[in-house]
Amino acid sequence: MRPPQGWEEIRAEVLRRIDRRDWRPGATIPTEEQLAAEFGCARATVSRALRELAGAGVLERRRKAGTRVATHPVRKATLDIPVIRLEVEGRGQAYGFRLIDRATAVPPPAVAARLGLAPGQRLDRFRTLHLADGRPTALEDRWLNLAVLPEPPPADVSLNEWLVKTVAYTYGDISFSAEAATPDEALLLETPAGAALFITERTTWAGEAPITSVRLAHAPGYRLRTVV
Amino acid sequence: MRPPQGWEEIRAEVLRRIDRRDWRPGATIPTEEQLAAEFGCARATVSRALRELAGAGVLERRRKAGTRVATHPVRKATLDIPVIRLEVEGRGQAYGFRLIDRATAVPPPAVAARLGLAPGQRLDRFRTLHLADGRPTALEDRWLNLAVLPEPPPADVSLNEWLVKTVAYTYGDISFSAEAATPDEALLLETPAGAALFITERTTWAGEAPITSVRLAHAPGYRLRTVV
DNA sequence: TTTGATAATATGTCTGCACATAATAACCCC
DNA sequence: GGGGTTATTATGTGCAGACATATTATCAAA
The missing domain is CATH 3.40.1410.10 (Chorismate lyase-like)
Structure with missing residues (x-):
């Protein structure tokens, strides 16, 4: 199984693990460093993927406490408002x-x-x-x-x-x-x-x-x- | 005048220049490299700021063509949708x-x-x-x-x-x-x-x-x- | 004149490293 | 034990450099 490469593939992989209930709502997921080691990439790349997911409301991140799957779905939906x-x-x-x-x-x-x-x-x-x-x-x-x-x-x-x-x-x-x-x-x-x-x-x-x-x-x- | 430091200050500075009509709708703004030189920071930092603004619909970016101020305000508003x-x-x-x-x-x-x-x-x-x-x-x-x-x-x-x-x-x-x-x-x-x-x-x-x-x-x- | 290959260029992404910061855990002293 | 100080830790941000990629500009051939 080829590891995900690029931050978008990592984002997709994280979403997949949440969907498959490997990581359940409220649970803490591995640290950026651990994920970077698993995927064989730099921490910044994992960080980018997790930051996007946090921006979408899927993850909640706090320093020292780590990253967890959001429990209360305060979803941040992005609207396009054209003229x-x-x-x-x-x-x-x-x-x-x-x-x-x-x-x-x-x-x-x-x-x-x-x-x-x-x-x-x-x-x-x-x-x-x-x-x-x-x-x-x-x-x-x-x-x-x-x-x-x-x-x-x-x-x-x-x-x-x-x-x-x-x-x-x-x-x-x-x-x-x-x-x-x-x-x-x-x-x-x-x-x-x-x-x-x-x-x-x-x-x-x-x-x-x-x-x-x-x-x-x-x-x-x-x-x-x-x-x- | 102290140059902006940190990507958030750079984002604010870019917004201010747009507000002050230094950069008008449709106009191409300087390249990341030029802005990085002006602000005395790394290109990655400018890039981060411009990427955020593009995500908000304020800027439009294309490889080779550069970054321009959005003309048609297809604004990307972010909604919080709580339970x-x-x-x-x-x-x-x-x-x-x-x-x-x-x-x-x-x-x-x-x-x-x-x-x-x-x-x-x-x-x-x-x-x-x-x-x-x-x-x-x-x-x-x-x-x-x-x-x-x-x-x-x-x-x-x-x-x-x-x-x-x-x-x-x-x-x-x-x-x-x-x-x-x-x-x-x-x-x-x-x-x-x-x-x-x-x-x-x-x-x-x-x-x-x-x-x-x-x-x-x-x-x-x-x-x-x-x-x- | 049109077309097609080629070069130039600005953004997109990644790496590896460093330090800052916030929040927790551990500890010590009373 | 309780309370306050200190250490630890995971994320946040920054930098310099490198390469990838999309798109435009250029120029030569048909």
Whole structure:
């Protein structure tokens, strides 16, 4: 039996031993040094494999105490969150969007709190309907802090696409929830009022300055997946 | 200005340069070797920092082509998905659960397909209501393949907790969606019929054998967060 | 002009070593 | 025994060097 070579094969071998219950949940597995000796590789290579598995929540590691198989599956799933256009095009549909309205206003308290704004400060609000093959797929409600942008956005291109190419991206916060469609949302998304909508909310900073807070209401049927 | 030391400081420095638009979206940043020379460290240390950022979707790396700042923010957010008991206790509430019913039956086609079962194969179904401070917080609908378990589950402890301690965990699939509460679900979760519920679905294999498929319907107000 | 072989190059990975750090175990003294 | 100090130990991080590999650029032949 050829020993695993390369950190990916070692990771697979460790997973296999957990699957086969050689190493049970809660049990301590051999030290990096022992595994390196068994597999005939350097400790750093074993370390890399175990670190990845710890990052995925499969193992728990502590100095001196060693490495053990995780008992409580606080899984760390990794999500891909693409921009809507790519998501639509990835399904083989034609993407489009329509600007519903645009205004300058004081954002609701929840948004102001998320962005860390002084009360009463005004922001620009854009509401955009995203279309897949002409049918609405998501309603975007974006509050944008134009004051901190390095240059004013052009009027002729998608605000989204301009933003991602222009301002830096260090998402501070993403959250997901389910909400019933308001009459307004239902109308725009062409769905019955009260339908269950999947909501994505993102708040973005560039360094210290809050840039934008977006709420995406996805049309019914939307599903967010992770693959491990 | 002291140069960053350690891969975490280097990661922070790279992020800062992106934030400050020194390196703009789409632009190629210096090579690992150049950065290592600038920061006065080994290439491996820079490599570690850049690899982490690429894993988070901030950078895109290709051999020979180099490293560039990601343009389309296919962000890779990392989610923590704890077991419900820990989630409830983490909020400082008292956890409890109640087994609603248990049966052996042929699962609906969607579940059978997810698990890759032959049509007509029977599984065990457990429905459990999870409680926080006595109030329902989530409804669990679990289909379990008892045949592949190494030993039959005991009757006196929580099936969940026994499962995670006994069988290996290699989640194959997790998905999130929003659905309207059925009358049955609404009754159990003490919420109006048709309320928007946040749904988590997980399917688990141990090696080749499908173990279990779980559908969790969270009571209204549930929110899944990521921290970057 | 196109095609195909070849060279150049940046990242990907590995090794072997060293030291830092956190957490446990061992010990000693009262 | 109890409590506090010290030693031990496994992981975490770092470095320098080497080779592997994917991809691009270059250049010659058809």
